[in-house]
Amino acid sequence: WAPLATGQRTWLHHGELTELGSALAEAGPFSFIKLTPGHLEILSGQLTDDEITTLAGKIVVAGEALPGALVERWRHILGDGMVLNEYGPTETTVGTCVFPLLDTFDGVVPIGRPLPNMTMHILDTHLRPVPVGAVGELFVGGAGVARGYAGDSARTASRFLPDPYGPSGSRMYRTGDLARWRHDGAVEFLGRIDDQVKIRGYRIELGEVRAALITQPGITDAAVIVSEHDQRLIAYIVGETPDLTDALPDYMIPSVFVQVDAIPLTANGKLDRRALPDPDDTATDTYVAPRTPAEERIAAIWADLLGKTAGVHDGFFDVGGHSILAVRLVSRLQQDFDLDLPIRVVFEQPTIAQIAVEIEDRVRAEIDAQLAESH
Known part of the structure; x- marks a missing residue:
C-alpha cells in the first residue's frame, strides 16, 4: 500500500518459488523488495552476486525471526544499512519497528x-x-x-x-x-x-531454542517442534549437530536432532511442518541395543510402559516418559529385581544404561552386606 500511495509501481510474483530469482531479476531493478527470511534463503541459492547488486536498493525482511548467517551475504554485497529487518503485525498498521543491518550477527x-x-x-x-x-x-x-x-x-x-x-x-x-x-x-x-x-513441568519457548541453535557454529538454519505422540523436542538443523550444554539448560535441549539440506517452507515463506521428515526414521542412527541381562530386563519394562523400543542411551523422559510413568517404572523395577529403588534414580539417571549400573551396584552392595553378616 505504501508504494501505491506514493505513486510507485508495485510488483507481485504469481509464479512458483523455483522461478522467484529469475522473475525478480527480469522485472527489476526495484527501489526495495520485501521478503520473508524463507524467501531470502531461496533467493540466495538462485541469484549471483552481480544479480543481487543490481536487484534492489534495499531489502526489507519481515515475517519471522531472521538468522544473521542467512542475511550476511546480502549485507556484504548491498552495503551496511541496505538490508533491514522489519517487524509489525497487521493490527498495528504493519510497520512497528525496523533494524538496519550495520554489522555481522x-x-x-x-x-x-x-x-x-x-x-x-x-x-x-x-x-x-x-x-x-x-x-x-x-x-x-x-x-x-x-x-x-x-x-x-x-x-x-x-x-x-x-x-x-x-x-x-x-x-x-x-x-x-x-x-x-x-x-x-x-x-x-x-x-x-x-x-x-x-x-515435564518446564515451560519452553520453541523460538528461544531455535535462537540458541542458529547461534552455534556450522548451523545456518533450524526449526524446532514438539512431537505430538510423545512430547519430545525435535530439532531440524541445516549443518552439524551442535553441543548445546553451555547454551541451554538440560530441559530445553532437543531430544532428537535431524539433519536436513534445507528447512521446508510453504509458498508464503513459513515453516512447512508437514514436509518435515519423520524423526523416527533417524532413530536407527543412534539406537544402541541392550548389552547386558540387566539392560535387557529394564528395556523390556520400558517397552511395556512406553509402548516403544528404546536404546540404552535414550532418556526415559525424552522418549515419552513422565512423572506418573516414572512411579510405575520404579515399582516394576523393584518387583523384577527384588530391591528397594528410590524414585529419584529415574530423574537423576534416566537412561537404561545408567539405571542398570545403579541396580547392579545396589544388588552387589546387598550381596556384600549379606556376606559380611554371615561372617
Whole structure:
C-alpha cells in the first residue's frame, strides 16, 4: 500500500518459488523488495552476486525471526544499512519497528526500536515489564494501533487492551509474539507464544531454542517442534549437530536432532511442518541395543510402559516418559529385581544404561552386606 500511495509501481510474483530469482531479476531493478527470511534463503541459492547488486536498493525482511548467517551475504554485497529487518503485525498498521543491518550477527537479528509515534513493551503474564534479557510477550502501542476487529467485539477486547504505560485513554495491542530486550535497547523477536510448550513441568519457548541453535557454529538454519505422540523436542538443523550444554539448560535441549539440506517452507515463506521428515526414521542412527541381562530386563519394562523400543542411551523422559510413568517404572523395577529403588534414580539417571549400573551396584552392595553378616 505504501508504494501505491506514493505513486510507485508495485510488483507481485504469481509464479512458483523455483522461478522467484529469475522473475525478480527480469522485472527489476526495484527501489526495495520485501521478503520473508524463507524467501531470502531461496533467493540466495538462485541469484549471483552481480544479480543481487543490481536487484534492489534495499531489502526489507519481515515475517519471522531472521538468522544473521542467512542475511550476511546480502549485507556484504548491498552495503551496511541496505538490508533491514522489519517487524509489525497487521493490527498495528504493519510497520512497528525496523533494524538496519550495520554489522555481522551470529544469532537472531534484532527487530530494532519502535518507529516514531509507536511504543513497544515486553511484559509478563501480569502485564509487568520484564528485565533486559528475559523473555516476555510483546505489546505494541502508539498511533498505528487499529481500532479492533470489525464485527468481533470479544476478540477485540482480548487483544486490544488499555495501555497503562501510555497517555490516558491509549491502548496497546497484544501481539502473541515472544521477544526480549537486548542490552543495547533493541528488541529480539523469538517466535509465537503459541509455540510455547510445557514439557515435564518446564515451560519452553520453541523460538528461544531455535535462537540458541542458529547461534552455534556450522548451523545456518533450524526449526524446532514438539512431537505430538510423545512430547519430545525435535530439532531440524541445516549443518552439524551442535553441543548445546553451555547454551541451554538440560530441559530445553532437543531430544532428537535431524539433519536436513534445507528447512521446508510453504509458498508464503513459513515453516512447512508437514514436509518435515519423520524423526523416527533417524532413530536407527543412534539406537544402541541392550548389552547386558540387566539392560535387557529394564528395556523390556520400558517397552511395556512406553509402548516403544528404546536404546540404552535414550532418556526415559525424552522418549515419552513422565512423572506418573516414572512411579510405575520404579515399582516394576523393584518387583523384577527384588530391591528397594528410590524414585529419584529415574530423574537423576534416566537412561537404561545408567539405571542398570545403579541396580547392579545396589544388588552387589546387598550381596556384600549379606556376606559380611554371615561372617
